Amino acid sequence: MTDIISPRPDTSPSGDFHLRPAFILGSASPRRLELLAQIGIRPDQILPADIDETPKRNEEVRDYTRRMAREKAAALAGQAEGAILCADTSVAAGRRILGKPVDADEARAFLRLLSGRRHRVLTAVALAHRGRLHERLVETTIRLRPLSPIEIEDYIASGEWQGKAGAYGIQGRAGAFVAWLQGSYSAVVGLPLAETATLLAHAGIRGTSE
Ligand SMILES: Cc1cn([C@H]2C[C@H](O)[C@@H](COP(=O)(O)OP(=O)(O)OP(=O)(O)O)O2)c(=O)[nH]c1=O
Numbered sequence: 001m002t003d004i005i006s007p008r009p010d011t012s013p014s015g016d017f018h019l020r021p022a023f024i025l026g027s028a029s030p031r032r033l034e035l036l037a038q039i040g041i042r043p044d045q046i047l048p049a050d051i052d053e054t055p056k057r058n059e060e061v062r063d064y065t066r067r068m069a070r071e072k073a074a075a076l077a078g079q080a081e082g083a084i085l086c087a088d089t090s091v092a093a094g095r096r097i098l099g100k101p102v103d104a105d106e107a108r109a110f111l112r113l114l115s116g117r118r119h120r121v122l123t124a125v126a127l128a129h130r131g132r133l134h135e136r137l138v139e140t141t142i143r144l145r146p147l148s149p150i151e152i153e154d155y156i157a158s159g160e161w162q163g164k165a166g167a168y169g170i171q172g173r174a175g176a177f178v179a180w181l182q183g184s185y186s187a188v189v190g191l192p193l194a195e196t197a198t199l200l201a202h203a204g205i206r207g208t209s210e
Helices: 030-038 061-077 104-114 149-158 173-177 185-189 193-202
Strands: 003-007 017-021 023-025 083-093 096-098 118-129 132-144 178-182
Touching: 023 030, 030 185, 030 193, 061 083, 061 118, 061 132, 083 104, 083 193, 096 104, 104 149, 118 185, 118 193, 132 185, 132 193, 149 173, 173 178, 185 193
Parallel strands: 023 083
Antiparallel strands: 003 017, 083 096, 083 118, 118 132, 132 178
16 A cells, blocks of 8 residues: 655644555546545546446446446556545436437437436445445436527537536536536536545545645
8 A cells, every 4th residue: 555645734734744645536537636626635646447337227327326436446446556536427317327428419319308307416436445445425406497409509519518427517508507406516517525525534635725
């Protein structure tokens, strides 16, 4: 296990040294990196995990999302030492799981399905540290207002749907589509900040103001 010795000015103004593990963000998502930066946490290393994201037959969205975060962490556990954080975000319309659309046609179909409809956004976080896996699952319910065909076409043309579960990004133009939300905004963007900060703090990783 590689641990980094670093001063923690928040707890040791006298200059004491504390052990904190190397922190690896197991994600290619720029949003997840930005969300961590928002709470003053910078990974020592970024390692994207490449796994098969196909849901199993009849797999329930909560099980699926948890499995994805867990498998990303497991895939990286052999590649790096320290605390490895992975996450997965899925959108569920009823029992249907909407992942990242493969093309504009699928994105269009997802947006038509979600237009004017209540749906769920699930984000699972998995932290692998010292041979153990610590997990959290956060569920957010969202209702998009009804979208006109022109709005959907404009959004498709913007390209913002690419790489986003459910084919929309709440943090961009689609913010104007959201009529109502109950849950965690940061979880919808990719990482529930309250739960993630708690998991990381237990592993000795805290935000700094540097
Ligand atoms: C619903 C929604 C999803 N998303 C994003 C978050 C995730 O990055 C993405 C879902 O794909 P994920 O498979 O969760 O993540 P990823 O492929 O982007 O990155 P990695 O697996 O390497 O960590 O959708 C938004 O950015 N805004 C939104 O409003």
